[in-house]
Amino acid sequence: MNAIGIENLRKSFGPNVVLQGIDLSVSSHEVICLIGASGSGKSTLLRCINLLEPIDSGRITLLGQDITAPNIDPNLVRRQIGIVFQSFNLFPHMTVLRNVTLAPSKVLSTPAAQAAAEARELLARFGLLDKCDDYPDRLSGGQQQRVAIVRALAMRPQIMLLDEVTSALDPELVAEVLDVIGELAAGGMTMLIATHEMGFARDIANRVCFLEEGRIIEDAPPAELFTDPKDDRTRRFLRRIVDAKRL
Amino acid sequence: MSGNSPDSAVGGPPLFTAGGRGPRLFSGTGRRGTVVSTLSTVLVLVLIAAVFLLAPGARTVAHAFFYPKDAWQAFVGDPRKGYYSVGGAIWLNIRMFLAAEVLILPVALLIALIRQSVHPALFPIRMLATVYVDFFRGVPLLLVVLALGLGVPGLYLPVISHQPDAVYGVAALVLSYSAYVSEVYRAGLNSVHRSQIAAARSLGLPHRTALRYVILPQAVRNIIPPLLNDFISLQKDTALVGVLGVIEANQAADIYASATFNYSSFAVAAILFLILTIPLARFTDRLIERDRRRRLAGATI
Structure with a gap:
């Protein structure tokens, strides 16, 4: 069964058509990278899957269940889908530990002690245990983003959506975040990753999807898409990336 | 410095x-x-x-407004001579202020949340809340005090029409200030970035939980200075309840002035109000600084 299935998904913001008929299926334990220029619809696609944006038409299924049906409780869906944003969006008025335990204790009613223990375990796994009592302002961008990933993982999601999670980071901080994602992939986490890091996409993805103007132009394993792209538009995009020395 | x-x-x-x-x-x-x-x-x-x-009239003014002997008499009061203690009367201002503040904070928050709601079914309440805010921000507080203080007893309702005048005064303060403070809350709610809402909702937190644990705490931190500003103003406006004949500090000072033809009682009242408001202002500063330092320095400090 597909972890995520997307059929003919369309979404526009007013006159601005952002997604014009997306079809995509993600198997369990699969890692898919979405690449494409800014404005190609990668972020909107992820936000639609998380039900943060209402869709215009089409269907999204999570483990076979239609989550775009009108009687669906979005809160139940979101428990199963973790999302990490470009700008971290940690809660600035809470310590790192509290950021991580908030959703488990309020949404899943996990007892406080257990939630804290689980959070510490996750934070320790990603080298953040000593930051437990710090407030997000005190952390580097890379640390904040790792906390944001841990915060999403604390809900034990079925799938993780990563929305350009390294784009707001200083170059020297990118690696520590990518390492975390690599570890998740190795652990079998199903992931849909919008990214500008082509080298990372090549290394980690099972499939890479190239988006342009709200359509998936090409969907192939990375070895194929990066070395022998079939579509002219993909070729043009990759050439620009290579010219900019980003690949 | x-x-x-x-x-x-x-x-x-x-x-x-x-x-x-x-x-x-x-x-x-x-x-x-x-x-x-x-x-x-x-x-x-x-x-x-x-x-x-x-100034040419400096001596007269000094005697009329800042005469130590009169100031002291006004402060301690002397019922046999027909005037009340301004120092004792300020206690009523403090109690009215505290009662009003305790009520304003939740009432104003409720109004702000109603005005911020988006559900179509809530439209009538949303409209009522808007009318409420427009009305009580537009009508002078003094008129609201008079309307409640003179009007409600005239209704001869059981219990409600038989309260001390100070209660009507506090009710008027709550009605008027809740309208102002609800707008402060609203500004605070809007000051929290949309991405914070997205982050909270994406974790599966229902709207109400996200509001309570993520949005409101940040909103309130952002509005502490304007909120305290309104409360300093509220402390002073308790003096308006004096028009109902309630013996609060300003009214006591007025009675002293009428009885003795010396206005030093007003200086006493002014000083007492200052003693109340300045610590509140300093307290606000400390609160803001403590929060800023804690967030910047981590929990170790």
């Missing part, structure tokens, strides 16, 4: 005071800056004092 103030040791940004509230009152650096600011302060104070002391 900047060079030798103990606050500079904390290492805050040089342009800001320890309170983090804006540019330093006394700018300039080092000893020379201190000398210049001290001299100019003395000069300004001397000029202001000169205007008061050298």
Whole structure:
């Protein structure tokens, strides 16, 4: 069964058509990278899957269940889908530990002690245990983003959506975040990753999807898409990336 | 000031005071800056004092408004001579202020949340809330005090029409200030970035939970200064309840002035109000600074 299935998904913001008929299926334990220029619809696609944006038409299924049906409780869906944003969006008025335990204790009613223990375990796994009592302002961008990933993982999601999670980071901080994602992939986490890091996409993805103007132009394993792209538009995009020395 | 103030040791940004509230009152650096600011302060104070002391009517004014013997008599009061203690009456202001504040905070929050709601079914309540805010921000507080204080007893309702006048005064303060404070709350709610809402909702937190644990705490932190500003204003406006004949500080001062033809009682009332409001202002500063420092320095401090 597909972890995520997307059929003919369309979404526009007013006159601005952002997604014009997306079809995509993600198997369990699969890692898919979405690449494409800014404005190609990668972020909107992820936000639609998380039900943060209402869709215009089409269907999204999570483990076979239609989550775009009108009687669906979005809160139940979101428990199963973790999302990490470009700008971290940690809660600035809470310590790192509290950021991580908030959703488990309020949404899943996990007892406080257990939630804290689980959070510490996750934070320790990603080298953040000593930051437990710090407030997000005190952390580097890379640390904040790792906390944001841990915060999403604390809900034990079925799938993780990563929305350009390294784009707001200083170059020297990118690696520590990518390492975390690599570890998740190795652990079998199903992931849909919008990214500008082509080298990372090549290394980690099972499939890479190239988006342009709200359509998936090409969907192939990375070895194929990066070395022998079939579509002219993909070729043009990759050439620009290579010219900019980003690949 | 900047060079030798103990606050500079904390290492805050040089342009800001320890309170983090804006540019330093006394700018300039080092000893020379201190000398210049001290001299100019003395000069300004001397000029202001000169205007008061050298004016043609200076002696009369000093006697009418700042006469120590009258000030003391007004402060302690003497019912046998027909006037009340201003110092005792301020206690009623404090109680009215505290009662009003305790009610305003939740009422105003409720109004703000209603006005911020988006559900179509809530439209009628949303409209009512808007009308409420428009009305009570538009009508002078004095009129609201008079309307409640004179009108409600006239309705001869059981219980409601038989309250002490101070209760009607507090009710008027709550009605009027809730309208203002709800707008402050609304500004605070809007000041929290949309991405925070997205982050909270994406974790599966229902709207209400996200509001309570993520949005409101940040909103309230952002509005502490304007909120406290309104409460300082509220402390003073308790004096308006005096028009109902309630013996609060301003009314007691007025009675003293009528009885003795000396206005020093008003100076006493003014000083008492200052004693109430200034600590509140300093307390706000400390609150803001503590929060700022805690977030910047981690929980170790």
